[in-house]
Amino acid sequence: MKKIFIIFITVLLMLWPVAAFAHGVDINYQTKTAVEIVAKFDTGQPVSGAQVIVYAPDNPTEPWVTGKADENGRYIFTPDPSKPGTWDVQVRLAGHGGVVHVPVGGDNTAASGSTGYGTIQIVVMSACVIWGFIGTALYFGRRKS
């Protein structure tokens, strides 16, 4: 009987924290890169309330998202990083407008890819590294023999 009581209390204590966290909040985070557009007229005045249309690089004809600039001509959107390339953002107000081109993701990869080494240079460098390993192996192999 005493044993059953102890088990009961133990189970109760195990359940208690579950009840305590029933109204808890599960918070996760994910970092994303947002793009801020600020549109101004040539005079420096903000293009307040301008219509904004964002086109993703994989579909240049259909808007990816549309919105409105705030009173300071500012608009923020978060491009989908799985769609690398040039994102086009069109801003219009009362017959005035323009398009700004925002490079996203892929360009960075391309930039890091273009390190300035040519294909031949890379091949020669790789060959040198491999030969270094082989040479080292041969050196130690000779000492043993």
Next chain:
Amino acid sequence: MKKTVNLAAGIVLLLFLLAISGCNSGASDETGQQAQQSAQKTGTLQFIANGEDFVRQGFVSKDGWAITFDHVYVNLSDITAYQADPPYDAHAGGAVQAQNKAALAGTYTVDLALGDENADPILVGEVTDAVSGHYNAISWKMIRATEGPAEGYSMMIKGMAEKDGQTVDFTIKDEQEYLYTGGDYVGDERKGVLQEGGTANVEMTFHFDHIFGDAETPLEDELNTGAPGFKPFASIAKNGRVDVDMATLESMITQEDYQKLQAMLPTLGHVGEGHCNVEKL
């Protein structure tokens, strides 16, 4: 034993180099094939000239003149659309960088006022074997016509203005030549995206409210403060008519009005609502 090891190492190195070389050669072949396929994917690219509803339907100038147009001739040449990479920045100017272009040969005198008030913009011409892709830049020249109704001028505007019972028949001619270069079309729809076997269009847009102003736009708007309006032309009308080119106009209106007009004339060319870079030729 030493020779055998060296020989083995040499073979390993040779195989490695061949492997890299082989991969590289495969990539080149692939790129070549893609380029060839891309070259084969073509469609029809149409070139449109649009004077907008201002020209087709008429409008009221900033100083209250109701203006309608009989003919608005622009003489266009060297019309070229580009798949610009990087995208063209009209503010920065310079030449368009593009691997694929589509160009209309010849010179075209286009009447932007052709048709009724609901007429479509004018089809100037088309290229039926344009490489598919996004034509995100366009350039064209507006040069003096050597024949036709606008002979001697790059632009000729004929119409009628009316205010408070007074009417003025006007002909305004511009002999200056221009090179316009614009980037992406700015408007309700996206233009210039040409699919294989499809048809797309690019547009040369002309904003005539830049000359006369627009009563439906606030007077303090830059558009209206910069526009000379119709009053300078009305003030030199004789017997209800005015027929001037820029050379004769300079001595007939105030320097302030003339300078405003000279500042606005190069800004007529647009891509939809997007501004173009302009050079006087």
